[in-house]
Amino acid sequence: MTIVANRAVTFVNNKSLPVISSQEIDLDTCYGDNEIVVKVHAAALNPIDWLMYQLAFSWFAGSEKKTFSRDYSGEIVKVGSSVENFEIGDKVVGLFEHILGPQGSLSDYLVFNPTKQCALTKMPACNDPKYSDYVLNAAWPLVFGTAYKILFGYGQKLGPGSKILVIGASTSVSNALVQIAKNYLNVETVVGICSKKSFEYNKALGYDHLVAYDEDNTVEKVVGLVKDKFENGKFDLVFDSVGNSDFFPRIHDVLKSRNEGSYYLTIAGDHKIKYANLSLWSILQPSWEMLKRYGPFRKYNYAYVLLNKNPKAMALGAQLIAEKKYKPAIDSVYEFGDYADAFKTLCSYQVKGKVVVKID
Template sequence: MATTNLPTTIKAVYQQDPKLTTLKLLQTPIPKASGPEEHLVKIKATAPCLGELGWEVNFPSLFPPNRERVPGTEAAGIIATSPPSSPFKPGDEVYFRLHARFPGCLREYTIIHTEELALKPKTLDWIEASATPLSTLTAWQGLFTQGILDKKGISGDADARAHNSKLRVLITGASGSVGAWALHFAAAAGAGAVVAQCGSFSIEEAKKAGATEIIDYKKQSIADWAQEDASREVDLVLDCVGGPTLAECWSAVKKNGVLLSVVGSPDELKPGSVTKDLAKSTWFLMDCKGDDLKEIADFIDERGLKPQIDSVVEFEDFQAAYDKVEQKKAKGKVVIKVDI
């Protein structure tokens, strides 16, 4: 199935040299969807990811040779063409995070695969929807796929909520894009305690999201907080900060607990004085799962939640948008309008 009157050429932004973060706008042929899972999607907006322009240099094995270097791994848009067996049809409004090895979303049309797609939350506009997939998938999978909370607790499943109620969860960087979503998910699933590590300026927001305990990093380290009271130890840590903060999380996690980070390897930062063994300690990357995004969309629509947006820029300002993200000057997501 296909939308009629598709253009033959489109505007697309390329990273021509993987060693450089400079981008260039070009006019290129519209991509062709050919595989049984491939959809041509008209992009409405996309959001840069921190470090994205260095991935090919830092993780070369993940990328095919001579790939088409179009950045932008999360976006929202409208299905233009879909394969016959697809659950999605032309005209469907979707949001997604695509695998980084594929050409991205910083162009007017791109190819998205069935497994990556979900209908966008009805309560989010295009800007908000484009800023949501990566952060929510990371938080969701950190708690429910990699972590030990049961997602069925969100829907009220009694056994799941009984299980979750026995667990204490610590989320570092709780005022950031991933951490804030993790607070909402953990609280909604019925975690026995949701500990948020954040700054003074974010305490009220963290409590609104469901935090039951606060560690103000401007006043106290995680290690000092944990050592004040042995009962503060947690069963699960989802670290969104890395570095010294991740190292301190070893003081807070219980023996045989789970320590996850989206930033770095917990084992590499394990203090020499720590002797406890954990059931799991790992750095993980989120998976581009449309099925998870479908559940997340339902969650967002039911609760009227919104992503953190730093700023919105026009398509032609793509370089400034990426520079701001790379320089860590953004508080929340920077969104690039492609066709709004």
């Protein structure tokens, strides 16, 4: 028997404060033939983690303990007899998908079937002077996977002749997206909308033009770029990562027509969600704009994108990190015991990169 403590940050419903709880597991018997056991070294927080917690209303959440987080990096410590391609000692990075599940990456161990939780790969070396490979690797699976789906998931052929508008240039998903677009797809023009103070940060990532949302006439400035600078060359993709509706009245001035394969893709809906103080209404709020997106009324190609686990995205992320074409962004790193401060930082919605929690 190899009994170890498996600590995890858990909660029961949105009225119970998250706490560290511990459960003993026997590392020799806790896994099946087709499962592996990963000793987690670092986990990253994402807005979805706090969102799920806030949505765990007592009338449906039940009384079981639920866990946080999806992104992890760690080392395989046990491998079932039927598992192929992974060995004890492999360092891995992945996205552990669950909704209010009993296992989440903010814990010491994850036990799972790698063909079902298939968004994992061997950890690429980052060779960063500031952060360990575990910390940097925990910081990318979810945001890179989301950016991957935006760029490749809708049949678009984005490349050297393309133009992309990113609403929310500073978000972690956009951070991954601009690096893939510029360093891998060689997209000609990526325009970003961010706060004035984030211009320098975002310029260094590869954005060709930046427009401030905290100054006047943001939409007009983008329309002006299209007309004058790009000589009426409209965008192939408008990507919204914050929940914005400002561009809908001028959509045909910025986005190419829908039969040219253009898309308006959002991962945050039409309204910015307040994570610190969430209501169901703030998520489900309908709008007139919806009528222009579906059925015979459809005026432009639109999708509300939801991430799904994708081994291809993981493989590309690891490849680009190894080739130094993609660097995950870190906002801050916390010790496991300081998880509450880590969530506070996440909910500020002013982070630049991922909030990572070290587990060891």
